[in-house]
Amino acid sequence: MNLHEYQAKELFRAAGMAVNPGEVADDPPGARAVAERYGGRVVVKAQVHSGGRGKAGGVRLASTAAEAEQHAAAILGMEIRGLAVERVLVSPTEDIATEAYVGVLVDREAQCPVIMVSAEGGVDIEEVAATNPEAIHKLPVDPRYGIMPHQAWTLATRLHGDAGLARQAARIISQLYDAFVGNGASMAEINPLISTAAGEVKAIDAKVSIDDNELFRRPAIAGMRDPASESAADAKARAAGLSFVKLEGSVGCCVNGAGLAMATMDLVKYYGGEPANFLDIGGSSNPDKVVAALEIITADRGVKVILFNIFGGITRCDDVARGILEAVERMDMGVPLVIRLTGTNEELAREMLADAGMAAVTSMDDVVREAVRLAGGDHVDLR
């Protein structure tokens, strides 16, 4: 789950970190009031889960409170990468001397959190990684010890030659790590970490993603979820425990298992179709999940056919069949349904479907080809 900048900053402040102040407003007068408190010279920033806010015009400097109000009005009307801006963060401007990058994420190979710092901050770090990788310094942190003072210090010396600035940066690096671990994050980032002309080091932007698997034990953070930041389909999928990603094609996919679901999408494309979604109904599926999945898929007006690909292992085919039959009874699909079922309780499932006048094939290739044909895609057999 992604947090907004202002939420991430709250977590950082709770960790004791030096963070640029700021208050959230959801209307232009509110933004003006905040700007007045900060003396007028402020930056107004769109709070959306998207990179590139600056380029999209979602970050604007104001010299007066009135100007801040105008900027807020402009930004609050925007959509950035499809996301409506509902809040702005109003912060006093800082007198920036240097900009650095500090981030933490879990590294697959090292099997532990890795801290990354770069003196090239304030820019897209993935671009730095691609064009100038040696400008990024990485430190794997042993989870048994956490970050040790000398490690934070060593990283900080990569950012600042001045000992006073490096000491402040070391403190912030340690605090970022502690906030990362303490809040169950999968990513925590300060970009940029600035030093001011007056010699202060502080975070002026903040980005945090929380590991979804941590939310059950962190109700306060789970409560930070912004309903506006997810589509109705995403919210419904999350509530039903489905993994769902909306795509732009016409073949609605309903599969058990993430790997098989991806392979199914690939096969749709292979046969000249376009998948409308990734959807994994998961392991111990029950009929309700199948119904929810069908509701989500059929709500997508671009879908011209629905494809089930189920290889029953822990998933029982009869559960899936039951869900399909329930859904068919309850709602009008409006589009054809093609089904592949094999594995656990396959025969039972096949009988249930037959009783309702439906059929299921056993081959993944067959069902995908049929789905692509029904979707009107160019069915090209590449063999």
Add this chain to the structure above:
Amino acid sequence: MNLHEYQAKELFRAAGMAVNPGEVADDPPGARAVAERYGGRVVVKAQVHSGGRGKAGGVRLASTAAEAEQHAAAILGMEIRGLAVERVLVSPTEDIATEAYVGVLVDREAQCPVIMVSAEGGVDIEEVAATNPEAIHKLPVDPRYGIMPHQAWTLATRLHGDAGLARQAARIISQLYDAFVGNGASMAEINPLISTAAGEVKAIDAKVSIDDNELFRRPAIAGMRDPASESAADAKARAAGLSFVKLEGSVGCCVNGAGLAMATMDLVKYYGGEPANFLDIGGSSNPDKVVAALEIITADRGVKVILFNIFGGITRCDDVARGILEAVERMDMGVPLVIRLTGTNEELAREMLADAGMAAVTSMDDVVREAVRLAGGDHVDLR
């Protein structure tokens, strides 16, 4: 630094632990008011840093608020092992089914915290250790991992055969460990950890000692120090950074280094005298420490002679001499001073003292014998 029961319980509650409720009162009407809130049936407990409160009459059950007031009046007038009782903790009585013991301290051999549990709670655990050691179960905790769930559970099954009670006890054991580490404790104890007839597990007594070396970074805990719990001499020694323990003899000792200070006390006793104190002026001594040490020692009316035993290493003999001379100038010792100085800057120190008409010997045995003689002790040369 020892905490009072009510302070320890505050730390435990902050760790989320199930703790018997309670409020502190410093006068009988206050105790009555608390007892009324709890419905009258309460226990009134003296808040002093001493074991054996129960035997001393410092823990009393009341059936009514009026009785609680009487008990509070009696207890608030008491001295327990020389400590005046200035506060009582008033708590509702519990319907106790079982009493267990849970404690954490740092083990020297294992070099890590050790959790101890015993189903024989509510009694002196040192007595259990002496008479029935196999009733105490110990678990060293790897500081790199902290307490793991299965460890807490395994210990809890030593206390309760019932799974529901064991689960509660496991949670409390984990919380106790986390409170121990999180507050920089050197000891944390629940005795007894009770289960109630209704099947609840909770702490009804609590004891915590904080590592003095942790206090500099824990101002909130340092602020829990009860001025009434330490003598003027102890407070002054602490402020001056001296290690000081008051004893009952007549030879005031001022030594550098804990080992040498203990050996000096032993030698005083060996030669038939009685040390009036343990006092270690520490390593990098400065003259002010010496002055403070002399102020503390001379304030003890039982002292008949003051013995300096200094082996200069990191301690400079001239610093000590300077302190002695300052103290002599500022105050009337009232008792003779015998001095042994050797080591770093010994010659300089000796000259300084000579200029002031004072002398110092070089042998520890000589100076101790002389001190014992001056204190009027039976000087028996055992050689």
Add this chain to the structure above:
Amino acid sequence: MSIFVDETTRVIVQGITGRDGSFHTRQMMAYGTQVVAGVTPGKGGRSFDGPDGTAVPVFDTVADAVAETGANASVVYVPPAFAAGAIMEAADSEVAFIVCVTEGVPVLDMTRAHALARDRGSRVLGPNCPGIICPGRTNLGIIPGRIVTPGPVGLISRSGTLTYEAVHHLTRDGLGQTACVGIGGDPLVGTSFTDCLAAFAADSDTEAVVMIGEIGGTAEQEAADWVGANLDIPVVGFIAGRTAPPGTRMGHAGAIISGSSGTAAEKTRAFEDNGIKVAKRPVEISALVAAALGR
């Protein structure tokens, strides 16, 4: 032969009394797995009913179960909140091989659990994995026993059902398996492709390996390099997620392409550069294996 485990492996099931745990314990036992004990805190002393009138003793702790039964492997089916703790308990009790089926385990929990397993010398398979099946010998996890058959092919995969899909074709085409291993779809898994490849390399019965990867990370690329440098038997590969858009997580916490790294194209190239034949569709895997084995 098989890898990591075989018919002599003595298995405990952590979470044996739970919904998934009890179902799959019976499946494993029916397959022939030596399930010697179950562990459910608070249910020690009971007995679990296996298939055909068999019974498995249930213990309160893994330590007790190991002490009583000499178990040397464990399969973890406990809920996500307790899964890392269960792995740590098994490692702390010197269980040598630990399969964690549980999906949704917090990643930071796993950093600690994997560290302890390393400290204790235990191998963890998973989490979020279907386990390992050694056809005709033993089954630790949830891979359906009836889709496999003994033979010369080793199979390694990040995912569950896609594994079944591939194995299904192999078995149908008469290409049996020495072992099928699902290493798990999470970012931090205890046993890597490379670990499995090394084990298959040491197994004289394994004549070819199938490696089923997916987008995200660099595990497949490293495994491919290892194959190129060390493995003499043929390897057939497949990568799922060629059509996944970058930056989006596809179910598996691992299946996310970030920036330029972890794409299917990149992995396919790494496979091909190291002599691994890459199937475009799951159904092609079996044919490529047959060709590689000269059948």
Add this chain to the structure above:
Amino acid sequence: MSIFVDETTRVIVQGITGRDGSFHTRQMMAYGTQVVAGVTPGKGGRSFDGPDGTAVPVFDTVADAVAETGANASVVYVPPAFAAGAIMEAADSEVAFIVCVTEGVPVLDMTRAHALARDRGSRVLGPNCPGIICPGRTNLGIIPGRIVTPGPVGLISRSGTLTYEAVHHLTRDGLGQTACVGIGGDPLVGTSFTDCLAAFAADSDTEAVVMIGEIGGTAEQEAADWVGANLDIPVVGFIAGRTAPPGTRMGHAGAIISGSSGTAAEKTRAFEDNGIKVAKRPVEISALVAAALGR
């Protein structure tokens, strides 16, 4: 010979620019210790003035200092709040022998620092210890060089000035030392009496050992048992704190008698039971050593 360190040991000083660090660095260098680098975060690139016009380079980190100078030992003089971190930095930089002089280090900090040192294979002496001096060879810590002289006696002690007292008499009586080690007065010290005894046992030049203990804990008892079981050369002991009342901490965090354990009587008995002659006064130590050596 000496134990743990010798004249070839290349030493860094952590906290070299501090009050104690700078003073004792000059003392150590004057004694002949090879101080090859200093470390003070934020003062890297400077130079520290040793005695007689010598200069020692100062680095920002131990890793830099080790990389530049090949140091293999460190002496830590940093304040208590940073001492455990300094030990961890040294261990993490593969410094093999680390002396921590600092007094007042939080005990829980040391549980982590000792764990890391064990993980990295570093030996820690202390904290809250005077260090080690190998007469005529090297001096790591704060033991005054002029009170020692080379010879056949090994000395181990928990305390500083009491060590000086004992060594002073030995030296005066012509009983020189192979090494004098102060293991430190804190509850958790990295090097025990037994570790030192084993090192002295392996040193052919050491003909007798003096062991100066104090009340609290059971380290002396264990060391005595080790002596009884393993050591062929004579050992003379002394225990400080015979008159200390139970339950009271005597300066050293270690010096507290709890319940029936750690009393001077108990330790004296353990010494005597294992053939260790116990001096009643510090001044007697030297005579007992002379007698044991037949001088």
